[in-house]
Amino acid sequence: MGLKVFARIKLPYIIRMREAKVISTKLPATKEFSEFTITFYPNLDCYDELYNSQYSENNCFFIEIEAVTDLYHYGMYEVEELSIYTTYNLPEEDQMVIFNMLRNRLNEYFYYIAERTKMFWIEELMMNPLSGVIGKRTDFVFLHPDRKISGSARYWLSCKDDYQTDLKIPCIKPLDQDIIDEFNETYVVNQIWIEYINKAKTSLYSSKYIDFIIYSAIAAESFIKKIVSFIQETKEGKDIVLQKLIDVGKNNFVELYYKIILKYLSGKNLLEVEQTLYDNLRTIYKLRNAIMHQGIIKERDFKEAGLEGIEELNFDLCLDMFNKLQRAINSTLELLTYSMKCDTY
Structure with missing residues (x-):
């Protein structure tokens, strides 16, 4: 009935x-x-x-x-x-x-x-x-x-x-005088990936899961490219090896930056540090590619992205991908920051 x-x-x-x-x-x-x-x-x-x-x-x-x-x-x-x-x-x-x-x-x-x-x-x-x-x-x-x-x-x-107004998670801080006064001391110019991390989070809590995938992919790419570019600029003389790696590996972004280039710059890569974070980036990019090429995500796309049995995006799945994306960014920052400190001694 x-x-x-x-x-x-x-x-x-x-x-x-x-x-x-x-x-x-x-x-x-x-x-x-x-x-x-x-x-x-x-x-x-x-x-x-x-x-x-x-x-x-x-x-x-x-x-x-x-x-x-x-x-x-x-x-x-x-x-x-x-x-x-x-x-x-x-x-x-x-x-x-x-x-x-x-x-x-x-x-x-x-x-x-x-x-x-x-x-x-x-x-x-x-x-x-x-x-x-x-x-x-x-x-x-x-x-x-x-x-x-x-x-x-x-x-x-x-x-x-x-x-x-109602979401209760520890990272949300009510606005106060200290926060509004800290801008000049803490703001870092051109952190474009933060903009897309925020767009991804907003899409997540608005149930706009296709947008979430696209913004997450942009955040992951803009973050690592910005960091690698910064490292290039701070090196004395041109790093020919790094430039060749960037030039020859453009068709496989996650493997190029989060595995090969990260290994070259820091001695470790994300796959070695925590494979689940690396695999999550590959999943996001495979889903992003499906959206870009087809406009939709089909069942075979989920399977190819390592999500066999999944038929559509949902909140819990995307929340897990988002949390892993943030951890991947933080882990990569730690690797590169430690490496840069060692290079100064």
């Missing part, structure tokens, strides 16, 4: 509407959703907390989704009787899977909307992988697949949390 998800999503951008009226469309059925209806709402004061008085009425700030998935059955879940309708309480794991499917279907549609309307600021909706919040806020309820939604009566469970 399936399960109906009824959701309201606050968009992270504005969609301009020709008229200030409610419009809806039904999307074709897919294997995930046998029914999928999107409703766009104008900016009217009758929508209370979602109304924005600073903007005209023909702007859309939120949408409603009414979708039925046959991959889950309402009979599997605990029932909650409400005055408006009967709802079903899903465990967090099932809820997250459904939200992710919902987001993916919406993003397919919004790619079309962005191209058709030329509203270039319409981009894929992010999803907090820790809470399932799509966009800026997600209101939702799970219903019987035959339940009809009518009138203005609504009951929602709301997800409002935001990883930018």
Whole structure:
């Protein structure tokens, strides 16, 4: 029989509407959703907390989704009787899977909307992988697949949390006077890889896993190339061997820099220090190449990247790759810094 998800999503951008009226469309059925209806709402004061008085009425700030998935059955879940309708309480794991499917279907549609309307600021909706919040806020309820939604009566469970305010990890430090005053003492010019490390992390916590792979690859490459370039500049005279290594090994970046050149400069390489970190860089680059050449990652690409049995990117997988990427950068810095210190004596 399936399960109906009824959701309201606050968009992270504005969609301009020709008229200030409610419009809806039904999307074709897919294997995930046998029914999928999107409703766009104008900016009217009758929508209370979602109304924005600073903007005209023909702007859309939120949408409603009414979708039925046959991959889950309402009979599997605990029932909650409400005055408006009967709802079903899903465990967090099932809820997250459904939200992710919902987001993916919406993003397919919004790619079309962005191209058709030329509203270039319409981009894929992010999803907090820790809470399932799509966009800026997600209101939702799970219903019987035959339940009809009518009138203005609504009951929602709301997800409002935001990883930018709620994420609890030790490396996050609240801003204080000391931090804002330390810029001149600690800032290092041209650490371009830090920019891409931050972009990769933001993509990770927005469930933009393709972007995560691309930014991670850029961070790994820009880091090691910047460090090697710095070492070249500090050497007395041109290092002909190093330059030849760079020239002849351009087609295999990870092996060239993190194995051969690192071994030449420091006496050790990342493969010898910790093979899992080296293998992780190869995985990131193989996935990056698949994206660049095909636009997608296929099952055989995961297998070739050492991820046999994986069918798609997910938060836990990408988080593990990100942590290993940071450790690889730190280990490489330690090797090269120690080597440079030894050369000065």
